[in-house]
Amino acid sequence: xxxxxxxxxxxxxxxxxxxxxxxxxxxxxxxxxxxxxxxxxxxxxxxxxxxxxxxxxxxxxxxxxxxxxxxxxxxxxxxxxxxxxxxxxxxxxxxxxxxxxxxxxxxxxxxxxxxxxxxxxxxxxxxxxxxxxxxxxxxxxxxxxxxxxxxxxxxxxxxxxxxxxxxxxxxxxxxxxxxxxxxxxxxxxxxxxxxxxxxxxxxxxxxxxxxxxxx
Numbered sequence: 001x002x003x004x005x006x007x008x009x010x011x012x013x014x015x016x017x018x019x020x021x022x023x024x025x026x027x028x029x030x031x032x033x034x035x036x037x038x039x040x041x042x043x044x045x046x047x048x049x050x051x052x053x054x055x056x057x058x059x060x061x062x063x064x065x066x067x068x069x070x071x072x073x074x075x076x077x078x079x080x081x082x083x084x085x086x087x088x089x090x091x092x093x094x095x096x097x098x099x100x101x102x103x104x105x106x107x108x109x110x111x112x113x114x115x116x117x118x119x120x121x122x123x124x125x126x127x128x129x130x131x132x133x134x135x136x137x138x139x140x141x142x143x144x145x146x147x148x149x150x151x152x153x154x155x156x157x158x159x160x161x162x163x164x165x166x167x168x169x170x171x172x173x174x175x176x177x178x179x180x181x182x183x184x185x186x187x188x189x190x191x192x193x194x195x196x197x198x199x200x201x202x203x204x205x206x207x208x209x210x211x212x213x214x215x
Contacts, residue, residue: 009148011120012100017146018124019092022131027085028140034078038137040130045137046078049088052130053077056091059123063098065109065116095123121156128153 026049034046043051051074058068078084098104105117128145135142145153 007148009152010100011105011117011124011152012096012098014124014146014149014152015092015096015099015120015127017149018127018131019096021142021145022092022127023089025131025135025138025140025142026088029085029134029138033138036137039133045134046076047074048130048133048137049084050074050077052126052134053084053088053091055123055126055130056088056095059119059126060091060095060098062109062119062123063095063101063104063116065107068110092127095127099123118156118159121152122160124149125153125156 029045029049034044034049036045038045038048040048054070054074058070061068077087081087099120105120107116108114109116110119128149132142134140
């Protein structure tokens with residue numbers, strides 16, 4: 001959709017952009033790196049992959065206005081399936097399809113009865129930031145995120161931040177010389193906090209996460 005010459009992207013389109021970058025990183029994770037630490041203090045690489053897998057699957061349900069099942073126990077997809085990399089890629093395809101379906105962005109969804117597009121942006125946030133986490137943890141180059149993705153997430157994080165900080169899901173904003181959205185803790189619940197150098201990260205478009213503290 002074009003509004004005054006500016007294209008408005010659907011969540012499905014934005015997820016497709018993020019998915020293209022995510023699959024490359026996931027396929028590049030070597031088995032020997034699964035126990036490596038990540039910027040999410042409580043997650044090693046294997047645990048973060050399992051967390052991302054859960055997010056991708058459950059947000060498909062939210063796109064269809066179905067109840068999600070985020071619990072304390074996260075299925076160990078890595079241990080259960082030797083082809084987990086391709087499994088995650090297939091689920092990411094399903095996530096894109098779910099949020100591209102007619103009506104996915106309309107109305108409200110989820111246990112907190114939030115606007116559906118904002119919920120879709122939460123899936124986009126996880127898929128963008130956690131992939132950066134995994135790339136950093138496994139020594140891979142990460143080309144950053146597409147500008148439309150960053151624009152969408154900037155607005156979404158600004159909207160979510162006040163409530164999320166009260167709930168302990170977002171942490172304090174990280175200082176930077178460049179403008180960027182506020183930071184947060186591990187999502188969708190307060191599972192941990194981000195570690196590492198946050199003071200000089202110039203932004204995910206140049207390969208560093210602008211959502212420092214989100215993991």
